Amino acid sequence: MAHGVLGENGKERQPRRRRLHFPVVEAFFSDAGLLSLFNVRVFKTVLQPPYEIREFLKQSYLIGNKSLALVGITGFIIGLVLTIQSRPTLAQFGAESWLPAMVAVSIVREIGPIITAVICAGKVGSGIGAELSSMRVTEQIEAMQVSGTDPFKYIVITRILAATLMIPVLTVFSDAFAFYGSFLGVNLRGDVSFTLFFSQALTKLTFMDVFPAFIKTFFFGFAIGLIGCYKGYNASTGTEGVGRAANSAVVTASLVVFIIDMLAVQITSLFM
Amino acid sequence: MESPFLKAATPPIEPIQEQIGQQTNVIEIRHLKKSFDDHEVLKDISIEVARGETLAVLGKSGAGKSVLIKCIVALLEPDAGTIILFGKDIAASGKKEQTGLHNRIGFLFQGGALYDSKSVRENLEFPLRNLKIKPSLEEKDKLVVEALTNVGLTDAIDKMPSELSGGMRKRLALARTLIQKPEIMLYDEPTTGLDPITSREISRLILGVQEKYQTSSIIITHDIECANIAANRIVLIRDGLCVASGTYDELENSDDEWVRSFFEWHADHTKATTAMQGKKSAR
Numbered sequence: 001m002a003h004g005v006l007g008e009n010g011k012e013r014q015p016r017r018r019r020l021h022f023p024v025v026e027a028f029f030s031d032a033g034l035l036s037l038f039n040v041r042v043f044k045t046v047l048q049p050p051y052e053i054r055e056f057l058k059q060s061y062l063i064g065n066k067s068l069a070l071v072g073i074t075g076f077i078i079g080l081v082l083t084i085q086s087r088p089t090l091a092q093f094g095a096e097s098w099l100p101a102m103v104a105v106s107i108v109r110e111i112g113p114i115i116t117a118v119i120c121a122g123k124v125g126s127g128i129g130a131e132l133s134s135m136r137v138t139e140q141i142e143a144m145q146v147s148g149t150d151p152f153k154y155i156v157i158t159r160i161l162a163a164t165l166m167i168p169v170l171t172v173f174s175d176a177f178a179f180y181g182s183f184l185g186v187n188l189r190g191d192v193s194f195t196l197f198f199s200q201a202l203t204k205l206t207f208m209d210v211f212p213a214f215i216k217t218f219f220f221g222f223a224i225g226l227i228g229c230y231k232g233y234n235a236s237t238g239t240e241g242v243g244r245a246a247n248s249a250v251v252t253a254s255l256v257v258f259i260i261d262m263l264a265v266q267i268t269s270l271f272m
Numbered sequence: 273m274e275s276p277f278l279k280a281a282t283p284p285i286e287p288i289q290e291q292i293g294q295q296t297n298v299i300e301i302r303h304l305k306k307s308f309d310d311h312e313v314l315k316d317i318s319i320e321v322a323r324g325e326t327l328a329v330l331g332k333s334g335a336g337k338s339v340l341i342k343c344i345v346a347l348l349e350p351d352a353g354t355i356i357l358f359g360k361d362i363a364a365s366g367k368k369e370q371t372g373l374h375n376r377i378g379f380l381f382q383g384g385a386l387y388d389s390k391s392v393r394e395n396l397e398f399p400l401r402n403l404k405i406k407p408s409l410e411e412k413d414k415l416v417v418e419a420l421t422n423v424g425l426t427d428a429i430d431k432m433p434s435e436l437s438g439g440m441r442k443r444l445a446l447a448r449t450l451i452q453k454p455e456i457m458l459y460d461e462p463t464t465g466l467d468p469i470t471s472r473e474i475s476r477l478i479l480g481v482q483e484k485y486q487t488s489s490i491i492i493t494h495d496i497e498c499a500n501i502a503a504n505r506i507v508l509i510r511d512g513l514c515v516a517s518g519t520y521d522e523l524e525n526s527d528d529e530w531v532r533s534f535f536e537w538h539a540d541h542t543k544a545t546t547a548m549q550g551k552k553s554a555r
Binding site for chain 1: 342379382402452
């Protein structure tokens with residue numbers, strides 16, 4: 001019979017059972033569980049009044065306006081580079097005339113949404129993570145609560161909705177800039193009119209190219225907003241917590257964007 | 273014609289001494305306990321604050337003063353004990369009732385907790401959005417200007433909080449808290465991190481607020497001078513327990529050595545400061 005040792009209060013204390021300890025795995029599942037609970041809270045709260053319309057519009061403006069230039073320039077460069085890189089291969093098969101259509105399909109189905117989402121995961125996700133964690137550290141969230149405003153509704157819901165709405169809009173802009181970059185790429189070694197290029201590019205696009213790609217951008221936006229808010233809202237105190245929240249928001253959001261993309265491709269392929 | 277909003281937001285004013293005399297407690301804390309993991313921060317705290325009274329809670333750093341004040345506004349949930357505000361147990365109140373209570377309480381955070389992304393005007397307008405009777409734009413403007421005038425910051429109305437000094441930020445935070453015309457004010461270390469002159473200014477401002485709006489207040493501090501200037505009564509917390517309660521003079525002459533040591537340090541410090549000022553003026 002095993003005997004325990006006497007504890008401080010005189011009661012017999014059982015020896016602690018040794019258990020397997022994998023801190024990284026534990027942290028991963030703990031984080032995933034808490035993120036899921038946070039997600040449930042978002043869905044529970046989002047339809048409850050009062051609706052913070054003004055804050056939502058402000059956040060939409062900030063996310064859209066501040067990311068537009070970056071997304072546009074990146075889209076333009078990607079379109080240009082993709083065209084230049086693809087031309088020699090297509091030329092080998094005598095299929096240079098397919099260049100606009102090929103680039104259009106690549107951009108609309110995959111490159112435009114994923115590049116925009118990854119850029120926004122870096123810019124918007126880290127911004128939200130840093131802002132909210134800074135608000136947590138400086139007790140602004142508590143101050144909001146004490147003044148009678150629900151900080152979850154005012155800060156979290158508005159930012160998640162704004163990101164969900166604005167990432168698709170930014171993707172459309174990114175695609176447009178990429179098309180223009182591709183048009184310039186085609187004209188570096190040829191002479192194709194603007195109308196001809198776009199008619200060649202757009203006529204080859206089908207509903208199944210555009211629709212699933214557009215729908216998945218809403219999920220990208222939601223994931224970026226959700227993870228940024230989760231990391232920032234639950235940040236530990238201190239300046240270290242702010243840095244960690246911002247960094248963690250970018251890494252997690254980027255990873256989740258790729259996972260969503262993989263799932264979206266699998267689901268889309270079922271209908272094709 | 274007087275605005276219905278302003279009328280509703282202003283609490284009825286009665287002579288303060290008369291109110292204290294009536295001993296209607298607006299805050300009653302009974303046997304409050306709060307632990308973090310194995311660390312028992314508040315062991316058994318019982319405090320009452322009468323209408324119009326200002327109570328200073330003194331104690332060393334880490335004594336649990338801030339935990340106590342956060343329990344009062346339900347930012348932290350106590351492990352045991354009851355907190356009764358305006359006769360209502362906050363633990364038994366629903367979310368709506370708690371929001372209603374929050375509208376009657378002002379909380380000045382240690383660091384001010386100003387909204388960095390909002391201007392001074394927006395910071396002041398923010399608490400007004402939760403009032404039952406929504407003020408018009410004109411009324412909002414009037415209240416903002418009045419709040420800034422009370423703390424002497426009228427010139428800073430369009431500045432951002434980052435452009436203000438530490439003392440100005442503290443005064444702005446006080447103005448933001450006061451704009452709701454709260455019936456209870458809770459101050460968490462209002463003079464921490466400020467120079468002695470600004471500390472004294474803030475302490476006098478707190479006293480002025482109490483006299484003007486007849487608020488009941490709890491000041492969490494370890495600044496004896498602030499307690500002396502602004503409080504009617506002082507409670508000392510040690511190891512999670514209330515060890516002494518009384519007026520400044522009563523506690524200064526206490527038989528308890530630990531209680532007296534708090535006040536002796538202050539007396540020595542005041543003497544030293546006065547002596548230094550005397551030397552400087554003699555030069």
